[in-house]
Amino acid sequence: xxxxxxxxxxxxxxxxxxxxxxxxxxxxxxxxxxxxxxxxxxxxxxxxxxxxxxxxxxxxxxxxxxxxxxxxxxxxxxxxxxxxxxxxxxxxxxxxxxxxxxxxxxxxxxxxxxxxxxxxxxxxxxxxxxxxxxxxxxxxxxxxxxxxxxxxxxxxxxxxx
Amino acid sequence: xxxxxxxxxxxxxxxxxxxxxxxxxxxxxxxxxxxxxxxxxxxxxxxxxxxxxxxxxxxxxxxxxxxxxxxxxxxxxxxxxxxxxxxxxxxxxxxxxxxxxxxxxxxxxxxxxxxxxxxxxxxxxxxxxxxxxxxxxxxxxxxxxxxxxxxxxxxxxxxxxxxxxxxxxxxxxxxxxxxxxxxxxxxxxxxxxxxxxxxxxxxxxxxxxxxxxxxxxxxxxxxxxxxxxxxxxxxxxxxxxxxxxxxxxxxxxxxxxx
Numbered sequence: 001x002x003x004x005x006x007x008x009x010x011x012x013x014x015x016x017x018x019x020x021x022x023x024x025x026x027x028x029x030x031x032x033x034x035x036x037x038x039x040x041x042x043x044x045x046x047x048x049x050x051x052x053x054x055x056x057x058x059x060x061x062x063x064x065x066x067x068x069x070x071x072x073x074x075x076x077x078x079x080x081x082x083x084x085x086x087x088x089x090x091x092x093x094x095x096x097x098x099x100x101x102x103x104x105x106x107x108x109x110x111x112x113x114x115x116x117x118x119x120x121x122x123x124x125x126x127x128x129x130x131x132x133x134x135x136x137x138x139x140x141x142x143x144x145x146x147x148x149x150x151x152x153x154x155x156x157x158x159x160x161x
Numbered sequence: 162x163x164x165x166x167x168x169x170x171x172x173x174x175x176x177x178x179x180x181x182x183x184x185x186x187x188x189x190x191x192x193x194x195x196x197x198x199x200x201x202x203x204x205x206x207x208x209x210x211x212x213x214x215x216x217x218x219x220x221x222x223x224x225x226x227x228x229x230x231x232x233x234x235x236x237x238x239x240x241x242x243x244x245x246x247x248x249x250x251x252x253x254x255x256x257x258x259x260x261x262x263x264x265x266x267x268x269x270x271x272x273x274x275x276x277x278x279x280x281x282x283x284x285x286x287x288x289x290x291x292x293x294x295x296x297x298x299x300x301x302x303x304x305x306x307x308x309x310x311x312x313x314x315x316x317x318x319x320x321x322x323x324x325x326x327x328x329x330x331x332x333x334x335x336x337x338x339x340x341x342x343x344x345x346x347x348x349x350x351x352x353x354x355x356x357x358x359x360x361x362x363x364x365x366x367x368x369x370x371x372x373x374x375x376x377x378x379x380x381x382x383x384x385x386x387x388x389x390x391x392x393x394x395x396x397x398x399x400x401x402x403x404x405x406x407x408x409x410x411x412x413x414x415x416x417x418x419x
Contacts, residue, residue, distance in 0.1 A: 007209050014213045018317025021324040022363070029252065029327070030355030055354055064347075 039066060039087040043126045044097040044110070049079045050133030051108050052099055058083050058110045065089055068110065083110065091125075092117040098131035108133060186379045190308055193301040200306050207310035211272040215318060218267055223322035226259055227251060227329025234330075235338045247340050248349030251330035256353060256362045260323035261315075262410050265369035268315060269402035273377035276307050277398040280381025281391035289382075304382060308374035315370030316363050323362070357418075365413055369406050376402045 049071065058066040066085030074080040085091075094115030101108050112127075121127070234250040280303060283289050289299040327349070334340040353359065377398045384394035 008205060010213045011205050011209045014208070014216060014314075015317065017216075018212075018314075018320055021320035022316070024324060025256065025320055025353075025359050025362075026355050029256075029349060029353045030359040055351075057351055064351075 040085040040089055040091075040121070041069075041123055042083050042085060042091070042121055043124070044081050044083065044130050045074060045076075045078045045126070045128075046081060046097075046099065046130050046132050047078055048132035048135065049081065049099060049108075050101075050135060052079075052081065052110070052133065053108075056107065056109050058085060058112065060112045060114060065112070081110070091121040091127075093119045093121055093125070094129065095121065095127055096129040096131065097127045099133040101134065101136075182383070183375070183379050186382065187375050189300050190304055190375065190378070193298060193305045194309060196298075196301055200302065203302070203306035204310055207306045208314060210275070211268070211307075211310050212314035212317065215268060215271050215314070216321070218271060219264060219318050219322050220325045222263065222267060223260075223325030224329035224332075226263060226322075227255065227326030227331075228333045230254060230259075230326070231330035231333030231338070235334055235340065244334075244338075244340050245344035246348045246352075247330070247334045248345040248347070249352030251334070252327060252349040252353050253358065255323045255326040255330075256358050258410070258414075260326065261319045261362055261365035261369055262406060264319040264322045264366065265315065265373055265406040266403055268311070268318060268369075269373050269377070269399055269406065272311065272314075273373045273398050273402050274395045276311070276374075276377040277381040277384070277395045278391055280304070280307075280378060281384035281394045284381065284384050285386045285388065285391055287386070300382075304378045308371075308378050311374030311377070312367065312370040315373070316366040319362065319366035361413075361417060364417070365410065368409060368413060372405050372409060373402050376405065 052068065052071065054068050054071060056068045057064045058068065066083055066089075068081055069084045070082040072080045072082075081097075091112065092115040094117045096113040096115065098111050098113070099108055100111045115129075230251045231247065234247050235244055238244045238247055238250065280289075283299075283303065289303070292299045292302060331342075331345060335342045335345050380394040380398040380401070384390045
């Protein structure tokens with residue numbers, strides 16, 4: 001089989017273009033790097049996680065800084081949510097995690113409110129202050145049976161949109 | 162009545178025998194693939210035929226599919242005020258399903274049929290017998306490079322198809338329909354996971370590459386040595402190739418959920 005420079009060049013370009021497309025899909029679209037870097041892994045315990053699922057985004061001030069990697073039932077029958085965050089993130093130990101809903105019926109995500117302590121969470125650390133998911137059904141129930149407090153709670157939920 | 166049942170039995174037995182012959186052929190190809198010397202030159206040449214010459218059709222079809230997904234997705238989502246998740250709709254349907262499947266169907270039609278016709282003509286003109294006379298294994302020289310090139314090219318073509326589709330969806334959604342570009346990209350990135358979606362897409366493309374590669378070479382290799390035989394073999398490659406790609410797509414999705 002003779003070498004043919006123009007054919008080999010075309011094949012080489014094809015293979016490189018294909019690999020570049022694969023790399024783009026894996027890294028840029030699939031978010032491969034976060035898993036490999038092994039960022040800051042933090043646990044949080046919630047009484048109620050609602051419809052939170054693995055791969056749900058974790059945000060600070062609306063900016064995505066990581067994702068939920070695992071949800072397990074802890075020994076005290078609470079939900080242990082493991083989050084994989086950007087490695088260079090410095091989170092004070094009194095950071096609060098709350099489960100929010102994107103829009104009225106959208107997917108749920110975790111929002112972190114950064115605290116003010118000088119000590120920072122390390123890998124494998126636990127966020128102790130958490131705010132459980134707001135159950136819309138429970139809010140509607142409250143709204144129907146008690147008059148004004150349920151109504152204000154419903155308004156609060158709307159304002160998180 | 163008895164005759165009808167006999168016919169059904171005969172057809173079933175023939176189908177199973179065909180499957181068995183195909184499995185034996187796959188074993189031959191596998192054994193020959195690991196027999197030295199590796200036919201690098203022939204492999205590169207086949208990669209050119211299958212991969213490079215399919216680039217244009219793959220990219221054009223990918224962009225067209227992405228554009229139509231963008232348009233259909235936008236028109237449906239805008240009714241619910243959810244057009245910001247257009248990126249997730251276009252990305253997930255392309256990566257999980259349409260990219261590998263449509264690439265495999267296009268490759269069957271464009272490259273698989275050509276492979277069958279080429280090997281079938283070699284059979285009809287007794288070139289493979291000539292090779293055997295010279296103690297050269299035709300599976301090793303002719304079939305293995307074509308099959309391996311199909312297996313190697315399919316994931317690359319599928320990835321290019323998906324990237325072109327994402328660009329097409331972006332063009333229609335963002336440029337024509339006015340979806341926010343940040344929303345499109347971030348919903349795409351949030352919805353797509355590397356391990357579940359991208360690896361699953363690669364797995365599908367690789368399985369389809371094996372299927373189309375083996376079916377097209379098998380049909381050519383066992384074709385009747387006449388011009389009618391070559392044409393029948395080519396038709397049968399396109400039919401069995403497409404049908405088995407779609408069936409295996411369902412099986413893979415059901416088994417691994419990708």
